[in-house]
Amino acid sequence: MASPSSRLQTKPVITCLKSVLLIYTFIFWFTGVILLAVGIWGKVSLEVYFSLLNEKATNVPYVLIGTGAVIVLLGTFGCFATCRASTWMLKLYAMFLSVIFLIELIAAIVGFVFRHEIKNSFQSSFKNAIDSYNSTFPDPRSEAVDTIQRNLHCCGVEDYKYWEQTEYFKQKGVPQSCCTQVGNCTEADMKDTSKIPEKVFQKGCFTLVTSVMEEKIGIVAGISFGIACFQLIGIFLACCLSRYITNNQYEMV
Numbered sequence: 001m002a003s004p005s006s007r008l009q010t011k012p013v014i015t016c017l018k019s020v021l022l023i024y025t026f027i028f029w030f031t032g033v034i035l036l037a038v039g040i041w042g043k044v045s046l047e048v049y050f051s052l053l054n055e056k057a058t059n060v061p062y063v064l065i066g067t068g069a070v071i072v073l074l075g076t077f078g079c080f081a082t083c084r085a086s087t088w089m090l091k092l093y094a095m096f097l098s099v100i101f102l103i104e105l106i107a108a109i110v111g112f113v114f115r116h117e118i119k120n121s122f123q124s125s126f127k128n129a130i131d132s133y134n135s136t137f138p139d140p141r142s143e144a145v146d147t148i149q150r151n152l153h154c155c156g157v158e159d160y161k162y163w164e165q166t167e168y169f170k171q172k173g174v175p176q177s178c179c180t181q182v183g184n185c186t187e188a189d190m191k192d193t194s195k196i197p198e199k200v201f202q203k204g205c206f207t208l209v210t211s212v213m214e215e216k217i218g219i220v221a222g223i224s225f226g227i228a229c230f231q232l233i234g235i236f237l238a239c240c241l242s243r244y245i246t247n248n249q250y251e252m253v
Contacts, residue, residue: 014085017241021082024234029075031227036068052125052144070100078234087242094238097231104228119210126206127157133168135175146177153180154205160196162204174200 043061074096081089126148129141138146149155155178156162163174173190176182178200189195 014241014244017237017244018082018085021234021237021241022079024237025075025078025082028078028231028234029072032068032071032075034068035064035071039064039066039068052122052129052141052148067100067104074100078238081238082241085241085245087245090238090242090245094235094242097235097238101228101231101235104231105225122209123157123206126209127162130157130162131166133166133175135168135172146175148205148209149175149177149201152205152208153201154203154208155201156204157206158204159202160200160204164193 039061043065074093077089077096078093081093125141126145129145133142133145135142135146155174160174160178163169163178168175169191172187173192174196176185176190179185179190180199180201185199189199
């Protein structure tokens, strides 16, 4: 049996570790709520943009929702394990954190490495959407083209001239979503190549979208890497607390 003074030294350490781990677990749980909310928001608000990418890209909101839900459940389990001061539950908590750490780390690296493929996929899909554009009976891809052009103040792929190659241009000219001033562009104006430059946005959509992607992809990868590294703290705290609890139980024998 260990001396009473040794046990008295161990208990404050356990109390301190439990408090710190509870604070960490609450923050970890809150990041799960944020991911869950962002995933739902992305599914509702960005569906039009995802429709221009491949099928795998449309699963991004579901991945965020799934990851957020797992983190919320795991955070709840972590709080319970910490309050119960159960060694096996704390070890299980540390193991789950390790698995999520590896998944997030791999996802961040893969997203950064294959960012150029995402750009190429968007360019190809955007061109196909413009080639098959229909404003009379718009499909989700045609609506996506209008939304991007209207919101980003752009027109066409590289510029508005891309529209001149399409079947839609032969019938109705450049779409109204390219018009710089709503209501100031007639169908005749949008067919007249001499008037089009004065009426429509000059910048191409692909350049704007990809520049934003390139600017943000590094930030997203950095944040993902930071969140993944943040979990190392939880792994360390859970393992330390489990070890001190085990030692304290041993000292009492």
